[in-house]
Amino acid sequence: xxxxxxxxxxxxxxxxxxxxxxxxxxxxxxxxxxxxxxxxxxxxxxxxxxxxxxxxxxxxxxxxxxxxxxxxxxxxxxxxxxxxxxxxxxxxxxxxxxxxxxxxxxxxxxxxxxxxxxxxxxxxxxxxxxxxxxxxxxxxxxxxxxxxxxxxxxxxxxxxxxxxxxxxxxxxxxxxxxxxxxxxxxxxxxxxxxxxxxxxxxxxxxxxxxxxxxxxxxxxxxxxxxxxxxxxxxxxxxx
Amino acid sequence: xxxxxxxxxxxxxxxxxxxxxxxxxxxxxxxxxxxxxxxxxxxxxxxxxxxxxxxxxxxxxxxxxxxxxxxxxxxxxxxxxxxxxxxxxxxxxxxxxxxxxxxxxxxxxxxxxxxxxxxxxxxxxxxxxxxxxxxxxxxxxxxxxxxxxxxxxxxxxxxxxxxxxxxxxxxxxxxxxxxxxxxxxxxxxxxxxxxxxxxxxxxxxxxxxxxxxxxxxxxxxxxxxxxxxxxxxxxxxxx
DNA sequence: CGGGCCGTTGACACAAATCAATGTCCGTGG
DNA sequence: CCACGGACATTGATTTGTGTCAACGGCCCG
Numbered sequence: 417x418x419x420x421x422x423x424x425x426x427x428x429x430x431x432x433x434x435x436x437x438x439x440x441x442x443x444x445x446x447x448x449x450x451x452x453x454x455x456x457x458x459x460x461x462x463x464x465x466x467x468x469x470x471x472x473x474x475x476x477x478x479x480x481x482x483x484x485x486x487x488x489x490x491x492x493x494x495x496x497x498x499x500x501x502x503x504x505x506x507x508x509x510x511x512x513x514x515x516x517x518x519x520x521x522x523x524x525x526x527x528x529x530x531x532x533x534x535x536x537x538x539x540x541x542x543x544x545x546x547x548x549x550x551x552x553x554x555x556x557x558x559x560x561x562x563x564x565x566x567x568x569x570x571x572x573x574x575x576x577x578x579x580x581x582x583x584x585x586x587x588x589x590x591x592x593x594x595x596x597x598x599x600x601x602x603x604x605x606x607x608x609x610x611x612x613x614x615x616x617x618x619x620x621x622x623x624x625x626x627x628x629x630x631x632x633x634x635x636x637x638x639x640x641x642x643x644x645x646x647x648x649x650x651x652x653x654x655x
Numbered sequence: 656x657x658x659x660x661x662x663x664x665x666x667x668x669x670x671x672x673x674x675x676x677x678x679x680x681x682x683x684x685x686x687x688x689x690x691x692x693x694x695x696x697x698x699x700x701x702x703x704x705x706x707x708x709x710x711x712x713x714x715x716x717x718x719x720x721x722x723x724x725x726x727x728x729x730x731x732x733x734x735x736x737x738x739x740x741x742x743x744x745x746x747x748x749x750x751x752x753x754x755x756x757x758x759x760x761x762x763x764x765x766x767x768x769x770x771x772x773x774x775x776x777x778x779x780x781x782x783x784x785x786x787x788x789x790x791x792x793x794x795x796x797x798x799x800x801x802x803x804x805x806x807x808x809x810x811x812x813x814x815x816x817x818x819x820x821x822x823x824x825x826x827x828x829x830x831x832x833x834x835x836x837x838x839x840x841x842x843x844x845x846x847x848x849x850x851x852x853x854x855x856x857x858x859x860x861x862x863x864x865x866x867x868x869x870x871x872x873x874x875x876x877x878x879x880x881x882x883x884x885x886x887x888x889x890x891x892x893x894x
Numbered sequence: 895c896g897g898g899c900c901g902t903t904g905a906c907a908c909a910a911a912t913c914a915a916t917g918t919c920c921g922t923g924g
Numbered sequence: 925c926c927a928c929g930g931a932c933a934t935t936g937a938t939t940t941g942t943g944t945c946a947a948c949g950g951c952c953c954g
Contacts, residue, residue: 435749482798484798484799484801484802484892485799485802485889485891485892486802486806490806491806492801492802492805492806494798494801494802494805495798506791506794506795509784509787509788509791510674510788510791510792510795512894513791513795514795514891514892515798538780541777541780541783544780544783544784544787545748545783548748548783548787548790549748549749551787551790551791551794552745552748552749552752552790553749554794555745555790555793555794555797556745556749556752556753558794558797558798558801559721559723559733559734559754559797560723560724561801562723562731562733562797562800562801562804563723563724563725563731563733565801565804565805565849566731566733566804566848566849567725567729567730567731567849569941569942570941570942601899601900601901602900602901603899603900603901609805610804610805610806611942611943612942612943612944613900613901614901614902614903614942614943614944615941615942615943617901617902617903618902618903618942620901621902650724652724652753653723653724653753655751808909808910809909809910840931840932840933841932841933842931842932842933850910850911851910851911851912852932852933853910853911853912853933853934853935854909854910854911856933856934856935857910857934857935859933860934871919895954896953896954897952897953897954898951898952898953898954899950899951899952899953900949900950900951900952901948901949901950901951902947902948902949902950903946903947903948903949904945904946904947904948905944905945905946906943906944906945907942907943907944907945908940908941908942908943908944909940909941909942909943910939910940910941910942911938911939911940911941912937912938912939912940913936913937913938913939914935914936914937914938915934915935915936916933916934916935916936917932917933917934917935918931918932918933918934919930919931919932919933920929920930920931920932921928921929921930921931922927922928922929922930923926923927923928923929924925924926924927924928
């Protein structure tokens with residue numbers, strides 16, 4: 417499954433420059449990082465918990481989930497990563513961080529040697545700053561995830577997650593009818609929200625009454641504002 | 656309550672150098688940051704959610720809690736911060752981050768102008784790297800917090816939180832009998848674990864059967880390993 | 895055509911929330 | 925020094941959201 421096609425990190429650069437100014441030269445430095453394209457099947461582990469790895473992965477297409485250390489058989493997804501993101505960016509600065517990563521759907525990714533990206537960051541302060549900022553933005557999502565688990569009921573959690581993914585996939589300023597592709601199973605939603613897949617199923621049915629449906633990896637939202645309301649969602653944390 | 660006594664950021668520097676090498680000169684740069692000491696009562700807000708602030712706070716003594724955006728009356732603590740930490744360090748790189756901060760007990764803190772710490776970071780790459788790493792370490796704690804809420808029952812959540820705070824207050828390698836000071840109320844534990852204070856109370860009583868007691872802001876653990884076991888705790892995420 | 899993953903349904907159990915009091919400690923002011 | 929008030933802790937009865945267990949159904953792919 418290994419290819420040597422040219423890689424395109426433009427979406428990642430776009431992501432960075434939306435919050436951090438980078439010169440053309442700096443942008444090129446990132447875009448020309450060496451990398452290998454890799455296609456993986458759903459539920460393929462990308463990193464195990466204790467794996468010492470020497471590369472980061474860029475999500476080109478598909479969906480990746482982050483699982484944190486958890487002695488139990490219990491699974492908990494602590495973050496979802498969509499195309500354009502580098503799920504283990506933090507390993508640049510904390511190589512021994514204990515996180516596991518899995519592809520959740522059919523996914524293509526680019527593996528980038530950590531040394532290469534570290535070298536670029538070390539020689540370009542603006543890039544280091546952009547990467548730092550990206551880490552902090554991810555952390556903001558983590559803390560909102562805590563709020564979601566800590567003080568919302570099942571239905572609301574799922575609705576909130578759908579809102580978050582809608583914004584992340586489609587950008588800000590949504591309204592009215594919204595449709596987006598989110599290749600996730602009910603069991604994966606359960607792992608993300610701290611629920612059972614059975615209960616997720618029931619909540620999804622209940623959400624249909626509010627004009628929200630998830631079918632075959634596509635979310636159909638009849639009225640954005642209504643969902644936002646049901647989810648008690650405020651996009652501010654996503655900037 | 657404003658004082659102009661000399662501030663001492665040594666514990667923060669110690670915290671940084673435990674994971675990031677810094678020269679003596681760099682350490683001094685941090686220790687000599689300008690700051691004002693401030694003493695605040697329990698439950699005093701330090702930052703509101705939408706407050707644009709131009710300083711960071713260093714916890715000198717006491718306990719601070721971070722509350723994330725949450726439209727409901729519901730409160731959720733997403734992070735606890737103990738002496739030696741800078742709870743809103745991320746605001747250096749993301750000034751508009753939406754987080755609220757409160758003192759949870761009688762607390763003394765040092766307010767540091769953001770410009771000052773930004774200037775130091777900008778002119779000393781090693782310091783910027785150390786601060787970045789500190790942000791990522793905080794994020795590791797956030798994601799473990801998600802695991803705690805997502806897949807542990809009430810008793811286990813509280814036990815896990817006690818383990819985490821024990822390590823953070825006293826350092827690694829605990830064993831046998833452990834006692835530490837943790838100035839927190841049952842209601843605050845409830846806000847941190849996504850539970851009711853009533854249920855926290857019942858769980859604390861249940862934990863007494865395992866030789867763990869929280870009384871007047873002090874935690875008494877009869878046998879560290881037994882608590883670790885009950886909490887399904889693994890300190891790896893704290894490094 | 896068959897097997898496996900995913901989704902769906904129902905009955906039941908249980909952990910935790912809710913509601914409503916009461917108790918305890920501690921600082922404050924009379 | 926004592927009485928008061930408020931924050932915090934405790935207790936019991938009851939309700940409810942979610943988990944668990946056990947089946948069955950549907951779709952896709954080989």
